[in-house]
Amino acid sequence: MIEARGLTKFYGDFPAIEDVSFAAEPGEVIGFLGPNGAGKTTTMRIITGFTPPTAGTAVVAGHDVQEEPLEARASIGYLPETVPLYTDMTVREYLHYMGELRGMRKSHIRSRVDDVFGLCRLEEYTDSLVSKLSKGYRQRVGIAQAILHEPPVLVLDEPTIGIDPRQVVETRQIIRGLGGDHTVILSTHILPEVSMVCDRVLIIHEGRIVVMDTAERLSARLGGVSRVVMDVRGPRDQIQQALSQVDGVVEVQLSDAGGRQQFVVECAPGRDIRIELARAMADRGWGLVELRAMGLSLEEIFLRLTTEDEETAA
Amino acid sequence: MNVRTIRTIWLRELRSYANSPNAWVIAAIFLGLTGLAFALSVTGRYPEATIRGFLFGPIGPMGAFFLTILIAPALTMRLLAEEQKLGTIELLLTAPVRDIEIVLGKYLAALTILTGMYSLTIYFPLQLFFFGSPDLIPLLTGYMVLFLVGAVAVAVGMLGSALTANQIVSAIFSLAILLVLWLFSATAALGDPDHAWTDIVTFLAMSEHIRDMAFGVLDTRDIIYFLSLIVFFLFLTVRAVETRRWR
Numbered sequence: 239m240i241e242a243r244g245l246t247k248f249y250g251d252f253p254a255i256e257d258v259s260f261a262a263e264p265g266e267v268i269g270f271l272g273p274n275g276a277g278k279t280t281t282m283r284i285i286t287g288f289t290p291p292t293a294g295t296a297v298v299a300g301h302d303v304q305e306e307p308l309e310a311r312a313s314i315g316y317l318p319e320t321v322p323l324y325t326d327m328t329v330r331e332y333l334h335y336m337g338e339l340r341g342m343r344k345s346h347i348r349s350r351v352d353d354v355f356g357l358c359r360l361e362e363y364t365d366s367l368v369s370k371l372s373k374g375y376r377q378r379v380g381i382a383q384a385i386l387h388e389p390p391v392l393v394l395d396e397p398t399i400g401i402d403p404r405q406v407v408e409t410r411q412i413i414r415g416l417g418g419d420h421t422v423i424l425s426t427h428i429l430p431e432v433s434m435v436c437d438r439v440l441i442i443h444e445g446r447i448v449v450m451d452t453a454e455r456l457s458a459r460l461g462g463v464s465r466v467v468m469d470v471r472g473p474r475d476q477i478q479q480a481l482s483q484v485d486g487v488v489e490v491q492l493s494d495a496g497g498r499q500q501f502v503v504e505c506a507p508g509r510d511i512r513i514e515l516a517r518a519m520a521d522r523g524w525g526l527v528e529l530r531a532m533g534l535s536l537e538e539i540f541l542r543l544t545t546e547d548e549e550t551a552a
Numbered sequence: 553m554n555v556r557t558i559r560t561i562w563l564r565e566l567r568s569y570a571n572s573p574n575a576w577v578i579a580a581i582f583l584g585l586t587g588l589a590f591a592l593s594v595t596g597r598y599p600e601a602t603i604r605g606f607l608f609g610p611i612g613p614m615g616a617f618f619l620t621i622l623i624a625p626a627l628t629m630r631l632l633a634e635e636q637k638l639g640t641i642e643l644l645l646t647a648p649v650r651d652i653e654i655v656l657g658k659y660l661a662a663l664t665i666l667t668g669m670y671s672l673t674i675y676f677p678l679q680l681f682f683f684g685s686p687d688l689i690p691l692l693t694g695y696m697v698l699f700l701v702g703a704v705a706v707a708v709g710m711l712g713s714a715l716t717a718n719q720i721v722s723a724i725f726s727l728a729i730l731l732v733l734w735l736f737s738a739t740a741a742l743g744d745p746d747h748a749w750t751d752i753v754t755f756l757a758m759s760e761h762i763r764d765m766a767f768g769v770l771d772t773r774d775i776i777y778f779l780s781l782i783v784f785f786l787f788l789t790v791r792a793v794e795t796r797r798w799r
Contacts, residue, residue, distance in 0.1 A: 286646040289797055312648035322640040324564075326571050338560040339647045383643070 239264045239421040240285065240391055244294035247280050254280040255445040258294070262438075264390070267417040269436030269453070270425035277445040278425035279319055282393050285423070286316045299390050312340065315384035315420075319395040321376050325369035329360060329379055332368055336383040350386055358382040358412060374405035381412060385420070392416060394424040398431060410435050465532040466503045466512055472524030474499060484518050486511040498527075553656075557649050561657025562664070565631065569665050574630070578623050579669045586616050590676045601684035603694050606676050607766050616673070617762060620666070620702050621734055625726035627665060628709025629719040631658040632793065636717035641796060651793045655786060659710050666702045670695065690768030697765035700778035701758065705730055707785035714792035733758045733781075 240262040247254045255277035262268050270278045283289040285296050287303045287310055296303045301310035324332055330351060337347035355361050358378040363371060368379065377397065384392055397413060398406045414435050416422055426432060432439050433453040441449040470477050474492065481490045481503055489504040505511055512529060519526040569575040586606055593605015609615030635641040644654055680686040712726030713719075736757030744750065754760055758781075761774040 283642075288642055288646050308648045308650070311646055314646065316643065316646050318639060318642045320639045322638055322643045324568075324638070324640060326568055331567075335560070335564050336643070336647070339557065339644070339649055341554075341556070341648060 239266075239299060240423065241297045242281070242285065242294070243296075245281060245284055245291050245296060246293040247277075247284060247289065248292045253445050255442070258442070258445075258447055260440055260447065260450060262421050262423065264421055265418045266438060267413070267422040267424070267436045269432040269439045270423065270442055271427065271429065271432050271439055272425075272442035273427055276442045278442055279395055280445075281442070282316075282395050282423065282425060286314055286393050287311045312387075313390050315387065315389040315392045317380045317384045317392075317394045317397055319399070321380035323368045323376055323379060325367070328365050328367055329371070329382075330364050332379065333383055333386055337386050340387040342387055347386075350388070354382045354386055357385065357415075359408065374401035374409075377401050377405070377409060378412075381409070385416065388419075390421060392420045392422045392424075394422065396425055396427075398426065398428070466505060466515060467528070467530050467532050468501045468503060468515065468519070468526065469498055469528035470501060470519055470524050470526055471499070472519075472522075476522075477501065477519070477524060480518050480522060481515065484511060484514050486514070502532075553650065554653055557653045558657040558660070561649075561654060562660045565658050565661030566664060568630075569661065572630075575627065575665055578626055579665075579672070582616075582619055582623055582669050583672055585614060585619055586673055587676075589615050590673075594680075601680045601686035603677055603680070603686075603691055604766060606673065607694055607698060607762075616670075616698055617701055618734070620698070620705050621730045622727070624662075624666065624702065624705030624730065625709045625712060625723040628662045628706055628713050628726065629723040630713070631662060631710065632713040632789075633717055633719045633722045636796065637719075645793075645797060652790050655710060655714075655790050655793060659706060659786060659789075662706045662709065663703055666706060667699065670698060670702065687768065690766070693765045693768050693770055697762050697774070697778075700775070701762060704733075704758070704778055704781045704785070707782045707789070708733075710789040711785050711792060714789045714796075735759075 240260075242261070243259050245258040246256050258277070258281055260268070270281065272278050280289065284291045285298060285303065287307050290304060298310045299313035301313065303310040324335070327335065333351045333354065334347055337350065338344075342350070355364055358381055360375065360378055360382060363375055368376065371379065377400075381394070381397065384394065394413065398409050401409065410431065413422065413424060417437070424435065436453055439449070439451060439453050440447060468481070477499070478490050478492060478501065481487060481501055486506045486509045487503055488506055491502045491504070493500045493502060503515060510531075512531065516526060516529055589609045590603070590606040592610040593602075594600070596610070605615070607615050607617055609618060632641070635644060645651070677686065677691050680691075708729050709723075709726040712722040712724075712729070715725065716722050733756070736753050736759075755777075761777045764771050765774055
């Protein structure tokens with residue numbers, strides 16, 4: 239449905255992305271993961287036909303975005319990073335305008351707009367001015383305009399950024415519901431979001447694709463719980479020794495934070511040994527004040543992935 | 553080119569003009585000042601039954617021509633600059649719409665508003681018919697050349713609006729181009745009258761091409777001059793919108 243081959247984009251001498259290639263099957267939800275400035279937005283802008291690539295081609299629904307721009311653009315629904323709305327229009331007027339721009343027939347627009355209001359849960363705000371809407375609802379209007387013309391391909395740039403947590407959950411549900419009918423590309427820098435919403439993950443770092451894999455395999459590869467932070471009251475050296483003896487512990491580090499004894503326990507990848515760790519402390523009668531799993535930050539994942547690749551190369 | 557898309561954009565911009573106070577304020581200023589110009593021109597010691605006072609202004613340049621040059625940038629500055637500022641240009645340029653359709657839709661909207669203002673001045677010549685016996689031809693050609701000047705001014709305004717996301721910068725830029733076009737003839741007077749450049753500069757001056765028509769003489773050269781300017785500036789505007797994709 240989407241095929242990108244060797245996409246490269248230079249801004250002056252600066253390469254925003256280099257040699258980005260991937261393909262998306264119909265109905266697939268693909269997540270672009272990467273820190274800010276990694277090149278996610280640039281890649282999306284090339285696919286939507288907003289920016290021409292310096293080199294490489296992108297084919298959307300069988301149309302090359304540069305050779306047949308109008309046909310390619312007609313098969314895409316796009317939500318840019320800053321939700322672009324005309325503040326002087328009501329939600330309904332705005333959606334009608336977007337529908338007409340995409341060449342939909344008036345009667346079709348009318349029925350579709352009502353469907354989309356339901357899908358994006360905008361029923362209460364149909365005749366509100368866009369300028370009066372909160373950020374979360376603007377985001378929904380943005381998604382509404384993207385799916386209005388039932389495009390086979392959806393490109394959503396950071397669809398859950400800057401909205402409150404409850405709305406984030408709802409927005410994710412909306413997006414998840416769109417997969418199957420649409421091929422969806424979405425970008426995010428929130429790690430759990432990818433595993434919740436996407437079938438496949440594509441990690442971009444400094445303009446290049448670092449990893450392309452399914453969400454399950456990626457999280458298996460990176461391990462679930464990898465590090466546990468424990469705050470324990472008791473004899474320091476004995477605790478450290480006891481922790482190291484628990485099956486599955488790789489390393490125990492001690493950090494004194496504000497007079498408290500904190501142990502950072504590095505676990506073998508893919509194993510959750512929190513219960514064993516707690517039992518080891520309780521059996522000996524030491525006071526376990528706190529135990530929490532420390533997830534990997536995006537930066538650590540990049541670090542792991544890049545070093546992992548080097549190891550396999552070596 | 554898809555006429556339907558142009559119409560969609562045209563209607564949206566017209567609605568936007570109607571909803572914002574700008575166009576109404578500009579129209580009020582235009583009608584007030586041209587009304588004053590007309591009143592002064594027909595109430596002097598030797599009143600004439602013409603609209604030349606309304607077009608050129610009885611004192612200074614404050615007639616419909618010069619006012620058009622002043623108000624056109626104010627009318628057009630929003631059209632593309634705001635889209636760039638709000639980011640809506642990204643949706644417009646990723647919709648299945650050609651750049652030229654965007655430019656023409658917006659251009660025609662601004663021109664429609666301007667033409668609306670002009671048509672509200674029709675009661676000036678109607679008064680002439682009521683109180684005197686004016687020649688019909690200079691009235692018709694006068695309004696025609698006023699429309700052409702307006703069409704050029706709006707095209708220049710479109711270019712200014714396409715070049716920047718800042719509406720004020722856009723208006724100043726367009727006004728500067730229009731003033732240069734308007735004042736070219738004065739620049740020509742500075743140079744050697746026998747030099748070839750003098751002729752070229754004089755030919756490019758807008759003020760040189762409005763006089764005949766304002767007095768009732770139709771010359772195809774003048775009409776072609778105005779049409780070429782309109783096409784030229786709209787072409788540059790489409791190009792400027794295209795470069796938006798590269799930035």
